[in-house]
Amino acid sequence: MTVTAIPRVLVVEDEIDLARLIKHALARERHAIVEIATAGDEALARLRSAPPDLVILDLNLPVVDGTEVCRRIRAEPATAGLPVIMLTARSAESDRVAGLDLGADDYLTKPFSLRELAARIRAVLRRRGGAPGPAVYRGRLLTADFDAVTVSVDDQPVRLTRREFELLRCLVDNRPRVLSRDRLLERVWGYGHAIETRAVDVHIGRLRAKLGPAGHQIETVVGIGYRFVE
Numbered sequence: 001m002t003v004t005a006i007p008r009v010l011v012v013e014d015e016i017d018l019a020r021l022i023k024h025a026l027a028r029e030r031h032a033i034v035e036i037a038t039a040g041d042e043a044l045a046r047l048r049s050a051p052p053d054l055v056i057l058d059l060n061l062p063v064v065d066g067t068e069v070c071r072r073i074r075a076e077p078a079t080a081g082l083p084v085i086m087l088t089a090r091s092a093e094s095d096r097v098a099g100l101d102l103g104a105d106d107y108l109t110k111p112f113s114l115r116e117l118a119a120r121i122r123a124v125l126r127r128r129g130g131a132p133g134p135a136v137y138r139g140r141l142l143t144a145d146f147d148a149v150t151v152s153v154d155d156q157p158v159r160l161t162r163r164e165f166e167l168l169r170c171l172v173d174n175r176p177r178v179l180s181r182d183r184l185l186e187r188v189w190g191y192g193h194a195i196e197t198r199a200v201d202v203h204i205g206r207l208r209a210k211l212g213p214a215g216h217q218i219e220t221v222v223g224i225g226y227r228f229v230e
Helices: 016-028 040-049 066-075 093-102 114-128 162-173 181-189 198-217
Strands: 008-012 033-037 054-057 084-088 106-109 136-138 142-145 150-153 156-158 218-221 225-228
Touching: 008 016, 008 040, 008 181, 016 033, 016 114, 033 040, 040 054, 040 066, 054 066, 054 114, 066 084, 066 093, 084 093, 084 114, 093 106, 106 114, 142 162, 142 198, 150 198, 156 198, 162 181, 162 198, 162 225, 181 198, 181 225, 198 218, 198 225
Parallel strands: 008 033, 008 054, 054 084, 084 106
Antiparallel strands: 136 142, 142 150, 150 156, 218 225
């Protein structure tokens, strides 16, 4: 069994039926956890409060159009490196060139294949370094083989539950980035707020205890969440 962290994607699309179709397709195959924004100003607000791993961006948006959203994404230090795929009906070569010149990582025109969109998401995340990390992590104390689903500390095997293992991988893959409790719920549990964020704290406590001397590598960032450090 291979356990991977599922990327969080913000779909910025004013055609709500299309946005919901993308969300359903990506969630069904566990390609991504999807949130939707239907206007440019809403997208910018979401990006400021909780940047996703990737943005799928339509150009014809109300309030703030997609080109301006992309321009602001690239202008803000907190989101300058955020992967962006433009998804639009504008198919002229000049539009594609303009979109890529604005800083889009990829440009896909409507109509499109949902399978192709999923493949492009994976490709962009790989290029940007947002895809799941190496299959094996080796630290001074901790070794985790995420393909073989084995974890050891000081060469002694550690038995983790599936949820604990997924939580460890998510933290390791995103090190040293701080992940909020909400983000961990979305990535590890696979849904948003259906359970209390307290569940994350409980599982982190159990995971730290099982990791023993390596447990200190999971740091608490007060008021925000957790991160994995070397």
